[in-house]
Amino acid sequence: xxxxxxxxxxxxxxxxxxxxxxxxxxxxxxxxxxxxxxxxxxxxxxxxxxxxxxxxxxxxxxxxxxxxxxxxxxxxxxxxxxxxxxxxxxxxxxxxxxxxxxxxxxxxxxxxxxxxxxxxxxxxxxxxxxxxxxxxxxxxxxxxxxxxxxxxxxxxxxxxxxxxxxxxxxxxxxxxxxxxxxxxxxxxxxxxxxxxxxxxxxxxxxxxxxxxxxxxxxxxxxxxxxxxxxxxxxxxxx
Amino acid sequence: xxxxxxxxxxxxxxxxxxxxxxxxxxxxxxxxxxxxxxxxxxxxxxxxxxxxxxxxxxxxxxxxxxxxxxxxxxxxxxxxxxxxxxxxxxxxxxxxxxxxxxxxxxxxxxxxxxxxxxxxxxxxxxxxxxxxxxxxxxxxxxxxxxxxxxxxxxxxxxxxxxxxxxxxxxxxxxxxxxxxxxxxxxxxxxxxxxxxxxxxxxxxxxxxxxxxxxxxxxxxxxxxxxxxxxxxxxxxxx
DNA sequence: CGATAGTTTGATATCCTTCAAAACCTGTGG
DNA sequence: CCACAGGTTTTGAAGGATATCAAACTATCG
Numbered sequence: 268x269x270x271x272x273x274x275x276x277x278x279x280x281x282x283x284x285x286x287x288x289x290x291x292x293x294x295x296x297x298x299x300x301x302x303x304x305x306x307x308x309x310x311x312x313x314x315x316x317x318x319x320x321x322x323x324x325x326x327x328x329x330x331x332x333x334x335x336x337x338x339x340x341x342x343x344x345x346x347x348x349x350x351x352x353x354x355x356x357x358x359x360x361x362x363x364x365x366x367x368x369x370x371x372x373x374x375x376x377x378x379x380x381x382x383x384x385x386x387x388x389x390x391x392x393x394x395x396x397x398x399x400x401x402x403x404x405x406x407x408x409x410x411x412x413x414x415x416x417x418x419x420x421x422x423x424x425x426x427x428x429x430x431x432x433x434x435x436x437x438x439x440x441x442x443x444x445x446x447x448x449x450x451x452x453x454x455x456x457x458x459x460x461x462x463x464x465x466x467x468x469x470x471x472x473x474x475x476x477x478x479x480x481x482x483x484x485x486x487x488x489x490x491x492x493x494x495x496x497x498x499x500x501x502x503x504x505x
Numbered sequence: 506x507x508x509x510x511x512x513x514x515x516x517x518x519x520x521x522x523x524x525x526x527x528x529x530x531x532x533x534x535x536x537x538x539x540x541x542x543x544x545x546x547x548x549x550x551x552x553x554x555x556x557x558x559x560x561x562x563x564x565x566x567x568x569x570x571x572x573x574x575x576x577x578x579x580x581x582x583x584x585x586x587x588x589x590x591x592x593x594x595x596x597x598x599x600x601x602x603x604x605x606x607x608x609x610x611x612x613x614x615x616x617x618x619x620x621x622x623x624x625x626x627x628x629x630x631x632x633x634x635x636x637x638x639x640x641x642x643x644x645x646x647x648x649x650x651x652x653x654x655x656x657x658x659x660x661x662x663x664x665x666x667x668x669x670x671x672x673x674x675x676x677x678x679x680x681x682x683x684x685x686x687x688x689x690x691x692x693x694x695x696x697x698x699x700x701x702x703x704x705x706x707x708x709x710x711x712x713x714x715x716x717x718x719x720x721x722x723x724x725x726x727x728x729x730x731x732x733x734x735x736x737x738x739x740x741x742x743x
Numbered sequence: 744c745g746a747t748a749g750t751t752t753g754a755t756a757t758c759c760t761t762c763a764a765a766a767c768c769t770g771t772g773g
Numbered sequence: 774c775c776a777c778a779g780g781t782t783t784t785g786a787a788g789g790a791t792a793t794c795a796a797a798c799t800a801t802c803g
Contacts, residue, residue: 310735328645331731336645353631358638358736392630393591399637400596402644407566407574409648410692414791445749454648459791461751478749478800493569497548498596652759683781697759699783716768716781 270294272318274432275344276390278502286386293380294318294370306347306361306369313357315371317347322367323443327451328359337452338405339398340425344432349377349391365443393500400498409454412493414463417453419492422473426485427496441479508532510556512670513582514628516740524624531618532556532608544585544599544607551595553609555585560605561681565689566597575690576643577636578663582670587615587629603681631738638736647692650731652701655691657730660711664723665734679717 273282273290282290297320300306306324307313319341326338338359341347347361348354352374381388401424408420425442429435446464447457455463464480467473472484472491482488511520511528520528535558538544544562545551557579564576576597579585585599586592590612619626639662646658663680667673682690688698702718705711710722710729720726 326641328641330645330649334649336648338641338644350630350634353627354634354638354738356735356738358738359641389591392588395634395637396588396592399633399640400592402637402640403564403566403576403597406576406640406644406647407568409644410574411568411572447749456792457750458752458793462791465751475750497594500592500594500596685781694760695782696761696784700759703783713782 271344279390279393293372296371298369298371300363300367302365304363307357308360309357311357314374316349316377318370319343319345320368320370323364326359326361335451397500404498414455416492418463419488420494423488423492423494440482509582517628517631531610534609536607536609538601538605540603542601545595546598547595549595552612554587554615556608557581557583558606558608561602564597564599573689635738642736652693654730656701657726658732661726661730661732678720
């Protein structure tokens with residue numbers, strides 16, 4: 268089985284055999300987390316970089332009055348804060364959404380690889396810059412779009428990102444997110460997310476099975492979402 | 506007069522004489538822009554990195570139906586997309602808000618400095634990571650806070666950032682932004698921004714002179730804004 | 744089988760938008 | 774130096790999108 272980090276970064280560059288060996292050698296220490304646990308909390312100064320191997324996680328922040336904003340989703344192959352040693356202290360938390368497996372890469376190993384393998388270093392920076400681009404699009408989403416478009420846009424993005432790492436079982440697309448997580452992501456309330464999802468269902472764009480959202484008509488979603496995937500900076504090959 | 510880039514990056518690290526010389530030598534080609542012009546447009550593949558020396562600029566994105574979301578403000582000392590050569594193509598535009606002066610640094614010079622001066626390279630990455638942290642906080646702001654807190658939060662941030670680069674004329678704090686720009690920043694309408702600013706004025710927190718917002722009570726603003734400056738990753742010395 | 748978490752429903756409140764027009768400022772050209 | 778144009782701020786009224794509160798329903802799991 269291919270290293271999920273390699274699979275992800277390969278959509279940016281082509282690695283040498285030596286690079287590939289190194290990418291594998293980094294993934295020694297495996298850890299398991301249960302749904303709901305935090306990988307990292309605000310204020311932490313972690314000495315490991317986490318690579319998500321199985322399951323989903325999210326970045327989030329809490330406000331003083333107890334509201335939560337989800338800032339990003341992490342799917343297998345995504346790294347948590349490769350460059351935390353530059354910023355010193357976490358300004359947000361990272362929590363695991365369902366039972367998950369991660370690889371912990373010691374900070375020093377990371378630093379070393381960045382120095383000795385410029386190809387890998389650049390690919391890691393690419394991933395960081397794409398994360399930032401996604402964040403920008405989320406701000407547009409929450410700031411400017413109505414509830415229906417907002418949810419549709421999120422689904423389009425997840426669909427493409429999962430596809431990028433081969434996690435789209437023959438077009439079937441299951442989002443393991445609760446409506447309250449979707450609410451915290453889009454800046455809406457649970458109740459309103461529920462209403463809005465029903466609209467999407469009535470239009471035949473999605474349906475739900477076992478509490479999972481199934482996307483039926485990705486083209487239709489794209490249309491109402493005003494979705495332009497350029498911000499994901501995917502390989503045109505794909 | 507001190508190089509504004511140096512002043513900004515100095516709040517992350519201390520530079521050697523050689524570093525400082527290099528930072529100065531990068532700033533050769535000066536360009537002037539008029540209010541409203543775009544420095545860079547979506548889809549561009551710029552071959553220069555711009556350093557803002559005078560005036561304000563903003564990153565922004567337009568939606569299909571003509572709405573605009575402002576994604577970040579750039580003030581003197583801020584760089585536009587140091588690492589664009591990694592991402593290849595701009596996924597957003599950068600426009601100048603008032604008459605501004607920039608320094609254009611050729612891509613190759615940038616690349617070179619990154620290779621030969623690891624200290625500067627790391628400082629530039631620091632700036633990029635802080636930009637990302639700001640973006641996260643903006644998402645929290647737009648997603649979770651009510652209009653009053655949202656505007657107050659933005660003002661608190663700008664106040665601190667200007668202070669960091671010594672642009673706070675003895676506590677006087679003039680924001681050269683129109684209400685419609687504030688609206689595009691916060692995801693509100695112009696009308697509602699106007700109402701909200703009046704609330705802040707009634708409470709004596711801010712006032713307006715010549716279309717500029719003057720902050721009177723930064724502590725008061727912080728309180729209603731739920732403002733925690735940790736995300737700016739400022740030097741604790743400051 | 745009960746406990747717990749997630750989904751759905753309904754009714755009401757409110758925040759914010761939309762549309763429209765007046766007032767105000769600033770710069771420009773006659 | 775005044776008049777006018779264009780952008781900005783302000784005001785008002787009305788509607789809509791989303792929030793809030795509360796409770797019923799449903800699925801899952803030990």
